[in-house]
Amino acid sequence: MRRRAPVPAAPPGVNRRIILSFLTSAAGAIGFAVTYGLGGQTQWEGVCLAVAFAGLATGLAIWGRRLVPAGGYVEEHEGFTPPPAEQALTAAVLTAPDSPIRRRGLLAALGLALTALGVAALFPLRSLLPWDRNRPVPARRDTPWGPGVRLLTADGKPLRPEDVPAGTMVGVFPEGGTGAGDAPAFAVRMQPERFTRPPSAGHLAGLVVYSLLCTHAGCPVRLYLKGTGRVLCPCHQSSFDLLADAAPVAGPAARPLPGLPIELGPDGYLRAGGDFTAPPGAGFWSRR
């Protein structure tokens, strides 16, 4: 065995504290294992693991603070601007007569080839776009609503006018497109004489249907403040006045909710007279 310098004696009590910390840690680890084995309980698991790590941390911290020298050492710092001569030497190696970077013509050709390859490599990115509908903008404008599409409730049942009494809000979906992200709408019944601005999509004896998506950032404006005739967006607190053709009255939204023209079908159920009066949801460049 090699002879080593003797380990300096620790200040009184330090060793004991460190060992105690490590033992606490071990107890925490065992506690975690036991908790897990007994079926697991999130709070106990968390506390046991925390104790295990905290014990280790405390022991090491005491060790680091009390048993090893800290501070009072200096390391030299060479600086990071090399002497000009050194820079010049390196530059000379790189720009030697036979250096590839001196052959400008070849480099230009190489650059051309690499550029072409780089551009070609961008083409597969096109696959990230959906293929089924080629252009995003028309897709963004179209919704599953259209002439004759029946209004369904969340249960999937077709909606009759009497299913929407005053004072309530009923979520409606297009038949055949209930899952679409831009389709959700809501139906409410207002008193026609209270309209301060007639609904642009018309109404059936006060029954109006609007897009559910806020025109600010697209959150569903499902907060209906009965009596005030207003709906509120939970995300940024835009509110819309259903008595004034869903015009924005407060908050950051700038455009009214698009309305959905509705008519009564021969079967007694409500159906759309067309698509929304404008693309639903947040604004975009080609929305106009």
Place this chain on the structure above:
Amino acid sequence: MIVDRLARAFDDRLRLSPLTRRALAKVFPDHWSFMLGEIALYSFVALILTGVYLTLFFDASSADRVYHGSYAPLDGTTTSAAYASTVRLSWDVRAGLLIRQTHHWAAVVFVAAILVHLVRIFFTGAFRKPRELNWLVGVTMLTLALANGFTGYSMPDDLLSGLGLRIIVSVVESIPLVGSWLAALGLGGEFPSDEMIPRMFVTHVLLVPAVLVALVSVHLAMIVRQKHSQFPGPGRTEHNVVGSRLYPSYTLRSLALFLWVLAVLFALGGLVQINPVWLYGPFAPDQSTSPAQPDWYVAWGDGALRLFPPWEFHIAGHLVPAPFFPGVVLGGVTFLALYAWPFLERWCSGDHRPHQLLDRPRDHPVRIGVGVMALTFFGVLVVAAGDDILARLLRVPVYDLLNVLRVLVFVLPVLAGASAFLLARSLRRGDAARLGELTRSDLRAGRRPAPAARAATDEPELPAPDRPGERIELWPEGEVWRWRYRDEPAGVAILSNRVVLTEQEATEAARLAYPGVDHVTVPGPPPPAPPGRVRAAVRRWGNAALGVAVLAGALRQRRASRRGKGGNGPAGRRGGER
């Protein structure tokens, strides 16, 4: 001694000992603020550790799946596989909820620690030459951390995060010309698309973490290469680093911090519920919940969206919607400003010299003014993101609060920035050591326009060469050499961080660290330790230092004997081997 022999076996093949010795002796400044970045680093490690566990249970798919498990309100409900697997992870996988919550808490703490670290770097001017590169790397990591935080928050496909995702999609769509295309490119269809979750998953667990790991490595490598900056102090110059060595002191301290971070994160993960997706329910395009906000680190964007007035305009018949300004422009300007700051400041101040010594925050009133202004601005935005909760707590109408915040978001930053600027100037001109000691006359001095000369920048870079009592002492310890810096009147003695083999090496190192200071070679044993605070440490650990020297000597002897030159070290002789 298996470890010993293994180490030697590697060293004999790779010649690691010179490198290792240098690395272990690397000096870290002792100031606590140098460990803030480490909190972020260790949170990141916790994120990776817990995140890997989560990937084993999370099913990144929007395909339908029926949840069957112990959460009764969802039992038998058809949801996306992503949501169902997250609920399963939370309710039916043992320790799953702990790991999931710890992961989320680690993300919250990660970004907070990055921000604290960034603020320290900013106010002390640590981003100045030669560390601009590392500032850029750091800011990039911040953006990636935000992005990954957001994808992680959105992946469980719950109702709350679905609202957030929809908002982000709307913000992207608001970009003129390309918005709709970008959104379609990212989603692979209209929101909510089937490709959305798998793509976020790949980004969240593969792309961004890989880049983050690479950047963390670059960040650390650059610190090793450039060495730490340090605060000014006795014996500290632009040419050295004073502090504790990596081994043993900093290793223990840093490990302790790592384990403490883990302890705190697991305590949070076990005791404080975060993102209870089972309560939020699965995402559905027609459903919403309130109050709705994102995680705090993107809340400034949400706050800006709330505060920005309903202004939209048309360009040639095309719409520029309202979210474009608070969402895209503000975010872009914020990160552009962060990236550009080191260069902007250099350009404005004309200071092109490299700096290894840090500013105290007060040394640069303009910087602290701008920094406090920006922090206040973003602070108000974060508060604005909770305006609904705040309105409820204060029992005031939310729109009144909104209008107040719309004013405060401009007034408060200016006020805070101006006061920070004035306070910094008062501190700098007066002789108060800290904020509490400022006197009225100091404040008056701070209000007056700048005095003629800018004393701070004309300060000589080096310690005055003729400073009496300052000297370098070199001495042999057995076969090796050591040196130290000593300022007798000030009671300061700073030991070289490592022993070297020749006197010439020691002289060179000392000359690099303290150019212009007289050198004295002390023959024989090391001179007595000086008085003062450091003395105790030096005396107490003189033995340890000697031990290191002796070991290094022994190693050298052994190498020499292998080469057949023979010779026995004074203390490194091995008995019993072979």
Place this chain on the structure above:
Amino acid sequence: MGAGTYRSTRRRWQPGRAVVLGAALSLAAGPAALAAPADPTPAGSPTPNRAGGARGEELFRQNCASCHGQQGQGSQRGPSLVGVGPASVDFQLSTGRMPIPHEIPQPGRGEPVFSSDEIAALVDHVGSFGGGGPQIPRVAPGSLTAGRELYAANCAPCHGATGSGAPLTNGWIAPPLYEATSVQVAEAIRVGPGLMPVFPSQVLTDEQVNDLTTYVRRLGSEHLDRGGNPLGRLGPLAEGLVGWIVTLGLLVAAARWLGRRAGE
């Protein structure tokens, strides 16, 4: 937070100065016109009606009439109670929202002032002003999963998916639901107190109301907070605040402790 918020507005009942005013909106927009025909005795009253009309009249005169009028016809200080229905009266009284000592925009939940017998007597007495209005619903245990889906579609926008409640405009709030009994939840669904939309049987069937009340009751259970302290179920910003307190209070402090030897 929720409990403290509404308790702060609650006034203890003091019979001596029982000037009780009604809230303008809380009963005004009741769905009187749509409801079923009148039924003078509430079928689903929680307690048997034995106090008789005299007791109800007495209580009404002392506590309600100053705002709602002697015949419940309403006044400038309180809305008409004619035809609001037993469910509405029972909801307002059993949740302690009525009576209130002075006019406030949105009375909050509190300890009920009257005993269940007294409430039943008042319900009867108000019913005598005029028929109509929803009856006090009979609730039965329903399906938790169906209730969750109905809750997410109809209730979560205002009351929050976690049931913690949320602010609306003008200082109105959608209150937290944790303390509501099943009957009160069902009453609120059928009546639509205040700004809350009303959900008559065309919109939600009785079974659906049962499902909803079952889920809402479950939402108040602490068993759902499997992850630890729910922070009021307020969401990410509350979590962020805790994250910051912990980062600064435990982690930065630890760094400071570990690095204290610097002598800076």
